[in-house]
Amino acid sequence: MDSLRYKVAIVGAAETTDLGVVPDMSAQQLAIDAAINAMADCGIGKDRIDGIASTVSPAHLAHYMGIVPRWVDNTSVGGTSFLIQVRHAAAAIASGLCETALVTMGQSGRSRVGEGAGGSGGGATGGRRDGSYPGQFESIYGPVGPASLFGMGVLRYMKETGTTHEQLASVPVAQRRWSSRVPRAMMRDLITVDDVLDSRMICYPFHLFECCLVTDGGGALILTSAERAADFPTKPVYILGTGESVETPIVSQMYDLTTSAAFRASSRDAFAEARISHSDVDHLMVYDAFAHLPIYGLEDLGFVGRGEAGAYIEEGNTSPGGKLPMNTNGGGLSYTHTGMYGMFAMQESVRQVRGEAAHQVPDVQVSFCQGVGGMFMAAASLIFTNQPP
Amino acid sequence: MTAEPYRKPIPVPTPETQPYWDKAREHELWIQRCLACAHIFFYPRRHCPQCLSENLEWFKASGRGTLYSYVINHRPAPGFEDEAPYAIAIVQMEEGPRMMTNIVGIENTPENLVLDMALEVTFDDVLPDVTIPKWKPAEA
Numbered sequence: 001m002d003s004l005r006y007k008v009a010i011v012g013a014a015e016t017t018d019l020g021v022v023p024d025m026s027a028q029q030l031a032i033d034a035a036i037n038a039m040a041d042c043g044i045g046k047d048r049i050d051g052i053a054s055t056v057s058p059a060h061l062a063h064y065m066g067i068v069p070r071w072v073d074n075t076s077v078g079g080t081s082f083l084i085q086v087r088h089a090a091a092a093i094a095s096g097l098c099e100t101a102l103v104t105m106g107q108s109g110r111s112r113v114g115e116g117a118g119g120s121g122g123g124a125t126g127g128r129r130d131g132s133y134p135g136q137f138e139s140i141y142g143p144v145g146p147a148s149l150f151g152m153g154v155l156r157y158m159k160e161t162g163t164t165h166e167q168l169a170s171v172p173v174a175q176r177r178w179s180s181r182v183p184r185a186m187m188r189d190l191i192t193v194d195d196v197l198d199s200r201m202i203c204y205p206f207h208l209f210e211c212c213l214v215t216d217g218g219g220a221l222i223l224t225s226a227e228r229a230a231d232f233p234t235k236p237v238y239i240l241g242t243g244e245s246v247e248t249p250i251v252s253q254m255y256d257l258t259t260s261a262a263f264r265a266s267s268r269d270a271f272a273e274a275r276i277s278h279s280d281v282d283h284l285m286v287y288d289a290f291a292h293l294p295i296y297g298l299e300d301l302g303f304v305g306r307g308e309a310g311a312y313i314e315e316g317n318t319s320p321g322g323k324l325p326m327n328t329n330g331g332g333l334s335y336t337h338t339g340m341y342g343m344f345a346m347q348e349s350v351r352q353v354r355g356e357a358a359h360q361v362p363d364v365q366v367s368f369c370q371g372v373g374g375m376f377m378a379a380a381s382l383i384f385t386n387q388p389p
Numbered sequence: 390m391t392a393e394p395y396r397k398p399i400p401v402p403t404p405e406t407q408p409y410w411d412k413a414r415e416h417e418l419w420i421q422r423c424l425a426c427a428h429i430f431f432y433p434r435r436h437c438p439q440c441l442s443e444n445l446e447w448f449k450a451s452g453r454g455t456l457y458s459y460v461i462n463h464r465p466a467p468g469f470e471d472e473a474p475y476a477i478a479i480v481q482m483e484e485g486p487r488m489m490t491n492i493v494g495i496e497n498t499p500e501n502l503v504l505d506m507a508l509e510v511t512f513d514d515v516l517p518d519v520t521i522p523k524w525k526p527a528e529a
């Protein structure tokens with residue numbers, strides 16, 4: 001298969017006008033709002049869009065906007081779905097299935113306007129019966145959403161690597177140093193390791209500040225071929241490398257709970273396709289639903305060795321001024337987290353590569369964006385650059 | 390006298406998992422082995438996850454294992470309110486596979502729950518027709 005390297009660029013990028021608490025918009029409305037903002041960002045009308053991808057039904061979005069697309073994608077494997085959709089859109093554009101694709105998302109994760117009840121666990125009056133594998137082999141033991149499941153392997157990881165609770169707590173500390181200068185971030189006050197360890201216990205070993213926010217919002221990207229990107233007013237953000245994978249829908253059955261097989265697979269492919277090395281990466285986003293994800297990410301993506309990530313973050317290497325700026329919007333822990341955060345990680349990568357982030361890293365040429373879906377269920381990697389072919 | 394209704398999630402066996410749940414009602418832990426490649430695995434399946442063979446056998450596990458990892462959940466799931474905070478743990482079975490469990494017979498604190506401590510299986514008859522395997526500290 002031909003590589004996607006330098007075939008496609010992101011030419012439009014925007015988030016929803018409002019972010020955080022948006023009680024008057026459903027997920028679909030947020031996705032539409034983001035899409036309209038992304039079109040405005042690159043100065044095109046809807047008539048230019050001939051491909052649509054979203055976790056919201058593309059049919060709902062297409063009909064709402066009056067678009068009859070020639071390509072759609074509805075991949076839905078949790079929060080990394082949008083990264084995978086970007087990869088699929090790039091492949092579709094490169095092979096001529098469409099010219100200009102819209103990847104958009106919206107989620108009313110906090111206000112739950114037009115969303116189902118969600119959640120897991122039993123019923124109010126009698127136990128809920130469930131024949132799915134998670135229903136038979138996990139729900140019966142009392143998990144209640146990602147906060148109680150995502151960290152299943154963290155204590156094992158800490159024992160095997162010697163990583164400390166203080167190092168885990170240094171993840172939100174580092175990210176607040178970034179979000180402290182990001183006006184749209186929900187949490188902007190600088191915090192210390194003690195603040196993190198003193199915050200309310202949610203699910204040992206995770207304290208409140210080690211868990212992501214719950215917010216409303218959305219974002220959208222517009223992609224077109226690298227050639228056509230020259231016709232757009234925005235600075236093209238070229239796609240250099242891509243990768244995707246899945247591991248398991250049941251976190252307790254990961255092959256090894258101290259490392260993500262899907263992270264390793266998707267990042268390996270992205271690096272190979274991009275033909276770059278780790279030292280070429282100026283900026284890193286690692287989807288951080290919980291504090292251990294940047295630690296797993298740094299190791300599984302190969303930026304540091306096994307067991308080194310906690311100390312690497314604690315020593316400030318990912319903080320402002322550090323060697324590898326990471327999660328520079330504040331991440332899911334401090335910027336926003338609607339439930340499926342992957343779109344926001346990509347938005348920050350695009351902003352950094354364009355040079356227009358709120359807390360800009362100087363001279364970003366290459367940004368690596370790592371997404372996760374479910375509880376280590378799925379993963380995707382994208383590498384972006386502003387450097388022309 | 391009326392018993393409190395059981396409010397926790399209830400597993401619904403599927404054809405490939407039925408023997409696991411049937412044996413649990415007899416207070417035995419049964420898992421599967423592949424006769425083609427000898428792989429021992431959990432959760433129950435129709436095919437071996439290593440070689441995809443359908444040539445499998447069920448056998449009674451030793452019921453011995455160790456504490457592989459866990460969390461202590463402070464925000465209870467519906468039905469678990471009286472137990473919070475409670476551990477959701479993963480046991481490393483002696484035979485190789487891992488499974489999720491609660492840890493019973495010991496207060497669920499970080500001090501009590503030491504990784505790699507010895508565990509043994511026990512069974513909780515939650516409904517007349519449903520028994521859930523759980524694990525407890527092994528008796529010396």
Ligand SMILES: [Zn+2]
Nearest residue numbers: 423426437440
């Ligand atoms: Zn086999």
